[in-house]
Amino acid sequence: MPEITILTMPGLKEVRTPTRTGRRYFVRTFGCQMNEHDSERIAGLLEADGMIRTDTPDDADLIVLNTCTIRENADTKLYGYLGSLKRAKTENPDLKIAVGGCSAQKERDLIQERAGWVDVVFGTHNVHRVVDLLDHADEWGPITEIWDETRSVGDIPSGLPVHRETEHSAWVTVTVGCNNSCTFCIVPIVRGPEISRRPGDIVREIESLAAEGVTEVTLLGQNVNSYGRDLDLNGRSPLFADLLRRVGSVEGIERIRYTSPHPKDFREDVAVAMAETPAVCEQIHFPLQSGSDRILAAMHRGYTGKRFLEKLEMMRSIVPNLAASTDVIVGFPGETEADFAATLEVMEAARFDNAFMFQFSPRPGTPAAEMGDPVPSDTVQERFDRLVELQNGITYEQNRAQVGRVEEVMVEGPSKRDESVVTSRTRGNRIVHISGQWPAGSLLRVRVTRAAPHYLEGELSS
Numbered sequence: 001m002p003e004i005t006i007l008t009m010p011g012l013k014e015v016r017t018p019t020r021t022g023r024r025y026f027v028r029t030f031g032c033q034m035n036e037h038d039s040e041r042i043a044g045l046l047e048a049d050g051m052i053r054t055d056t057p058d059d060a061d062l063i064v065l066n067t068c069t070i071r072e073n074a075d076t077k078l079y080g081y082l083g084s085l086k087r088a089k090t091e092n093p094d095l096k097i098a099v100g101g102c103s104a105q106k107e108r109d110l111i112q113e114r115a116g117w118v119d120v121v122f123g124t125h126n127v128h129r130v131v132d133l134l135d136h137a138d139e140w141g142p143i144t145e146i147w148d149e150t151r152s153v154g155d156i157p158s159g160l161p162v163h164r165e166t167e168h169s170a171w172v173t174v175t176v177g178c179n180n181s182c183t184f185c186i187v188p189i190v191r192g193p194e195i196s197r198r199p200g201d202i203v204r205e206i207e208s209l210a211a212e213g214v215t216e217v218t219l220l221g222q223n224v225n226s227y228g229r230d231l232d233l234n235g236r237s238p239l240f241a242d243l244l245r246r247v248g249s250v251e252g253i254e255r256i257r258y259t260s261p262h263p264k265d266f267r268e269d270v271a272v273a274m275a276e277t278p279a280v281c282e283q284i285h286f287p288l289q290s291g292s293d294r295i296l297a298a299m300h301r302g303y304t305g306k307r308f309l310e311k312l313e314m315m316r317s318i319v320p321n322l323a324a325s326t327d328v329i330v331g332f333p334g335e336t337e338a339d340f341a342a343t344l345e346v347m348e349a350a351r352f353d354n355a356f357m358f359q360f361s362p363r364p365g366t367p368a369a370e371m372g373d374p375v376p377s378d379t380v381q382e383r384f385d386r387l388v389e390l391q392n393g394i395t396y397e398q399n400r401a402q403v404g405r406v407e408e409v410m411v412e413g414p415s416k417r418d419e420s421v422v423t424s425r426t427r428g429n430r431i432v433h434i435s436g437q438w439p440a441g442s443l444l445r446v447r448v449t450r451a452a453p454h455y456l457e458g459e460l461s462s
């Protein structure tokens with residue numbers, strides 16, 4: 001059996017013989033892009049150990065749940081799913097079940113307490129150890145391993161095998177953790193303080209992705225605008241703007257996106273780097289959360305509605321055709337009708353192309369969960385509906401303004417609804433459906449012919 005080499009830490013190589021050759025694994029991911037990317041790494045490690053992916057849990061020898069705890073219903077879904085796996089485990093005692101991600105990091109022993117049939121519980125910092133932990137469970141029985149000691153840049157595993165969901169597109173982690181203290185957010189608790197990867201490590205990873213045929217990368221961090229503050233490279237901290245320029249010079253990378261920036265830390269140099277680096281897409285996800293200064297202060301966001309709009313305006317004046325999206329929370333504790341009206345006002349002024357809108361759900365362990373003064377659920381629902389209606393109108397209007405434009409699009413694959421049509425994305429991240437067949441990753445020039453509320457249609461442009 002061939003040996004495989006896994007780089008679990010910068011400079012630390014582990015040589016092992018695959019021990020699970022031919023066995024099947026199934027990974028289910030809850031939550032954000034960070035979790036999706038961790039799942040790709042988990043899949044890569046399992047495949048390096050000889051396992052084969054299956055798309056259904058029914059014929060899996062191993063089921064991995066990569067969990068999220070951002071919203072209440074994510075926890076409910078997790079325990080519901082774990083409940084359904086109890087029977088599968090009774091029928092097939094050889095089935096292994098592993099639970100990782102943010103819920104595992106936060107709830108530690110609770111998962112094994114509530115679902116004793118789980119074999120491995122691992123934290124957000126232990127992804128690279130998943131195969132070792134499975135070995136342990138094979139030999140000794142269930143194990144929980146959450147690593148929460150102080151970490152440093154050397155603790156971010158680089159070079160792990162990855163099973164990417166698409167061949168042309170990849171996520172690349174630039175920071176892990178977060179130094180902010182948004183009162184609704186559990187991330188700093190479950191992912192720890194912010195640590196930046198060294199620019200050289202990031203660029204080397206992207207060069208090897210480009211050599212494998214990847215043409216689009218999305219740089220991932222909880223707050224990319226504070227990237228590099230914890231690094232000291234010859235007496236200077238690298239900036240995110242520098243990183244964008246360096247990644248933009250990697251041959252073969254046609255598109256660079258990043259998520260998420262933080263409005264309080266976003267500075268002009270990043271907008272200038274976007275405008276001056278051809279591969280960086282004219283797109284920004286700029287999370288507003290609320291338009292009320294009072295609620296923004298209670299959320300610890302570090303900006304006002306006015307300052308937010310000024311920054312957005314600054315970006316739009318520097319980056320031509322910038323497409324912008326946002327996140328908004330409705331019904332934060334103590335939100336009054338006047339606070340909500342301020343949110344509507346900022347949304348009206350910002351004219352986002354798209355928005356992810358959420359109803360507040362208290363996360364145990366966060367300051368917001370202790371604030372009291374909840375907004376009645378029917379009021380939250382009514383405000384949420386008004387916000388969605390406003391944003392849907394703006395999105396449709398922005399889409400209609402695209403009709404007649406010629407855009408570069410990247411093909412993602414056949415449309416889920418109609419196989420004679422491909423789904424593609426503009427540099428501004430708008431979805432365009434085009435009749436015809438092209439391989440995923442193809443770059444086409446298309447004329448936008450029709451706007452629907454949430455997508456565009458186009459045809460090839462000569």
Ligand code: SF4
Nearest residue numbers: 178180182185187222
């Ligand atoms: S910036 Fe705020 S919302 Fe984003 S991860 Fe950090 S604490 Fe959470």
